[in-house]
Amino acid sequence: MPELLAPAGSMDAVRAAVQNGATAVYLGFGTFNARRGAKNFTADEMRQALSYCRLHGVKTNVTVNTLISDREIPALLRDVRLLLEAGADALIVQDLGAARCIWEHFPDAVLHASTQLTVHSLAGARAAKALGFSRVVLSRELPLEEIRYITAHAGVETEVFVHGALCMCYSGQCELSAVIGRRSGNRGMCAQPCRLPYGGKNRYPMSLKDLCLLPRLRALCEAGVSSLKIEGRMKRPEYVAIVTKIYAAVLNEGRAPTRDELDTLEKVFSRDGFTQGYLDDHIGPSMFGMRAPTPEKGLAPLYDAAARTFAEGQERPCAAVSFAFSAHEGAPVTLRADDSANTVTVTSGIPERAQKRETITEDIEKSLRKTGGTIFSVKQIDMQLDGGLRIAAKTVNDLRRQALAALEEMRTTVPPVRENTETVEIETLDTGFSGYTVQVRELEQLTDALAQLPVQTYYVPVHELAAHKARAAQLLARGCMLVPVLPRIIWDREQKQVLEQLEECKTIGCTAALCGTIGQIVPVRALGMQAFGDFGLNAFNSGALEVLRGMGVARQTLSFELRLPQVRDLHKPLETELIVCGRLPLMLTENCMIAGREGGCKRDGTGKCADGAYYLTDRRGAKFPVFREEHCRTSLYNSQPLYLEPDEYRQTGITYARLLFTDESPAQAARIARAVLAGETPDFGVQLTRGLYRRGVE
Numbered sequence: 273m274p275e276l277l278a279p280a281g282s283m284d285a286v287r288a289a290v291q292n293g294a295t296a297v298y299l300g301f302g303t304f305n306a307r308r309g310a311k312n313f314t315a316d317e318m319r320q321a322l323s324y325c326r327l328h329g330v331k332t333n334v335t336v337n338t339l340i341s342d343r344e345i346p347a348l349l350r351d352v353r354l355l356l357e358a359g360a361d362a363l364i365v366q367d368l369g370a371a372r373c374i375w376e377h378f379p380d381a382v383l384h385a386s387t388q389l390t391v392h393s394l395a396g397a398r399a400a401k402a403l404g405f406s407r408v409v410l411s412r413e414l415p416l417e418e419i420r421y422i423t424a425h426a427g428v429e430t431e432v433f434v435h436g437a438l439c440m441c442y443s444g445q446c447e448l449s450a451v452i453g454r455r456s457g458n459r460g461m462c463a464q465p466c467r468l469p470y471g472g473k474n475r476y477p478m479s480l481k482d483l484c485l486l487p488r489l490r491a492l493c494e495a496g497v498s499s500l501k502i503e504g505r506m507k508r509p510e511y512v513a514i515v516t517k518i519y520a521a522v523l524n525e526g527r528a529p530t531r532d533e534l535d536t537l538e539k540v541f542s543r544d545g546f547t548q549g550y551l552d553d554h555i556g557p558s559m560f561g562m563r564a565p566t567p568e569k570g571l572a573p574l575y576d577a578a579a580r581t582f583a584e585g586q587e588r589p590c591a592a593v594s595f596a597f598s599a600h601e602g603a604p605v606t607l608r609a610d611d612s613a614n615t616v617t618v619t620s621g622i623p624e625r626a627q628k629r630e631t632i633t634e635d636i637e638k639s640l641r642k643t644g645g646t647i648f649s650v651k652q653i654d655m656q657l658d659g660g661l662r663i664a665a666k667t668v669n670d671l672r673r674q675a676l677a678a679l680e681e682m683r684t685t686v687p688p689v690r691e692n693t694e695t696v697e698i699e700t701l702d703t704g705f706s707g708y709t710v711q712v713r714e715l716e717q718l719t720d721a722l723a724q725l726p727v728q729t730y731y732v733p734v735h736e737l738a739a740h741k742a743r744a745a746q747l748l749a750r751g752c753m754l755v756p757v758l759p760r761i762i763w764d765r766e767q768k769q770v771l772e773q774l775e776e777c778k779t780i781g782c783t784a785a786l787c788g789t790i791g792q793i794v795p796v797r798a799l800g801m802q803a804f805g806d807f808g809l810n811a812f813n814s815g816a817l818e819v820l821r822g823m824g825v826a827r828q829t830l831s832f833e834l835r836l837p838q839v840r841d842l843h844k845p846l847e848t849e850l851i852v853c854g855r856l857p858l859m860l861t862e863n864c865m866i867a868g869r870e871g872g873c874k875r876d877g878t879g880k881c882a883d884g885a886y887y888l889t890d891r892r893g894a895k896f897p898v899f900r901e902e903h904c905r906t907s908l909y910n911s912q913p914l915y916l917e918p919d920e921y922r923q924t925g926i927t928y929a930r931l932l933f934t935d936e937s938p939a940q941a942a943r944i945a946r947a948v949l950a951g952e953t954p955d956f957g958v959q960l961t962r963g964l965y966r967r968g969v970e
């Protein structure tokens with residue numbers, strides 16, 4: 273049976289989760305967790321929480337799942353040391369550089385790949401495994417069939433979300449909050465701009481209902497997933513208690529949920545009811561919803577009852593203990609206690625002969641069964657008692673207390689943490705600034721005028737190149753380096769088609785491909801092509817660059833959440849690239865942003881979303897282009913195009929600077945590129961931004 277993993281944002285929530293049947297909890301600590309708004313634990317509270325969980329035999333996963341800058345690494349290591357010494361079972365990590373650094377210092381640390389790593393395919397899970405992760409938290413968007421396939425073949429544990437909020441964007445690929453308000457979702461500061469109206473007061477094209485897979489637990493168990501995760505570290509402990517209790521009951525009893533259970537879940541929090549659309553591969557209007565305006569009305573009795581389940585000192589026994597008691601004439605009285613993980617034997621003095629009433633087994637049993645106030649319940653008592661002895665109740669009570677205290681001690685003891693002090697310096701490959709690259713959405717944008725410019729690389733979507741091979745071959749023959757861009761999301765059912773397109777590109781002379789997520793690097797290299805890493809890999813520090821280099825990436829685009837001084841200070845063990853011009857990508861969604869909310873998306877290119885250009889308008893009137901991608905995924909781009917002056921980035925040690933074209937016409941693209949290459953400010957016809965390179969993110 274998979275573990276039931278409950279969220280805990282406070283000590284109360286930890287008790288709420290444990291007392292209501294969670295077999296694992298996840299908690300946030302310090303600066304480096306994806307819920308920096310949550311009421312976080314102090315060091316002492318964290319030690320207390322981890323110890324409490326160890327005592328109760330509940331696993332603990334601590335989130336360290338934000339992007340981390342080079343300067344923050346020492347603080348990260350301090351946090352990690354504290355967590356490991358306090359007995360955290362695993363850490364949930366997004367940042368590849370953070371993972372490298374943690375393993376370098378603490379070789380035995382167990383790391384789980386956060387959902388922020390956007391693992392959504394077998395190749396992605398295998399890549400995470402090869403790096404050393406023992407578990408991957410899969411993207412919430414996956415249908416059961418994909419989850420089952422990955423779980424069956426990856427050789428690494430899988431964890432899936434079963435309950436709680438759904439973001440519109442694939443986790444790890446959302447830049448909306450960062451770019452429009454400096455509050456980075458990748459740094460635990462998402463301001464949830466996706467919950468706001470766009471294009472009118474009552475239009476919420478990006479607000480999804482909450483997930484509830486309670487009716488589908490059996491299918492997930494059969495799929496072999498290791499962990500079922502409840503979202504909600506920001507939620508109050510009563511919520512954690514109620515949701516955990518219901519999930520634990522349905523899971524443990526292997527039955528369907530009752531109407532009453534589903535109603536209760538809906539009452540404590542939902543957005544117009546729940547959805548299981550992703551798991552059932554049935555997305556569209558039914559997945560969208562807003563939170564009701566007065567959600568907490570009438571919940572007091574429910575919350576009061578829930579609060580009683582985790583009141584301090586209220587312990588529900590959670591561990592079975594077996595006692596073996598023996599008292600023989602002339603030998604010390606002994607009690608052996610066994611909680612199936614640990615065994616302890618305690619002894620007392622030699623028993624006296626009974627003067628009046630002899631002690632009988634019932635007397636001993638009565639004392640041994642007094643385990644109230646501890647976590648133990650008595651499973652079995654094995655009794656060897658000679659007749660004619662007198663053993664005081666106090667003697668037996670003391671033995672019981674000693675034995676149980678010793679067991680508790682053993683349960684909470686943390687084995688020593690192995691630490692490595694030798695670290696490997698990351699080399700810098702001094703490439704010098706080597707020129708510009710250009711990315712287009714459609715091959716049509718790559719006109720002869722644009723192709724004539726001194727551009728080092730042209731990135732074009734793989735399906736565009738495969739669909740227009742003659743034109744692509746012509747450009748290649750002219751000496752243009754064409755690099756196919758892989759879709760950032762490639763489900764396993766889509767993998768074959770993409771690889772075929774990629775092979776066609778290779779046949780006409782392409783030698784490299786641009787990879788957006790970690791699962792794509794190995795398949796590209798297996799085709800004998802060079803792998804370039806795109807922004808979706810969130811390369812935010814030197815360690816991440818080193819990990820990607822080690823995976824075979826030859827050129828890596830840096831996170832555009834970095835500030836320019838950070839870009840400059842990175843150790844760059846491979847060619848690096850920075851996006852310096854164009855609309856930045858903000859979101860990548862499984863649900864169609866164009867026609868998903870209202871209906872009319874057919875997911876095959878014939879629906880209302882079929883003809884390209886579409887804009888979302890926010891409350892201030894800013895217009896964000898939305899594009900339909902392959903399989904009717906949609907991507908959202910910034911309202912303001914980015915432009916950096918060459919002086920700003922040429923001295924930062926990057927190898928290439930990229931111009932990214934999205935909704936620009938072919939003529940406009942050529943004109944803009946010509947201007948940028950000449951060092952002139954390009955005319956996009958709208959106001960420009962410097963992105964986050966100057967301002968940085970929180």
Ligand SMILES: [Zn+2]
Pocket residue numbers: 439440441446462464465466467
């Ligand atoms: Zn969001």
Ligand SMILES: [Zn+2]
Pocket residue numbers: 864866867868873874875879881900904
């Ligand atoms: Zn669509």
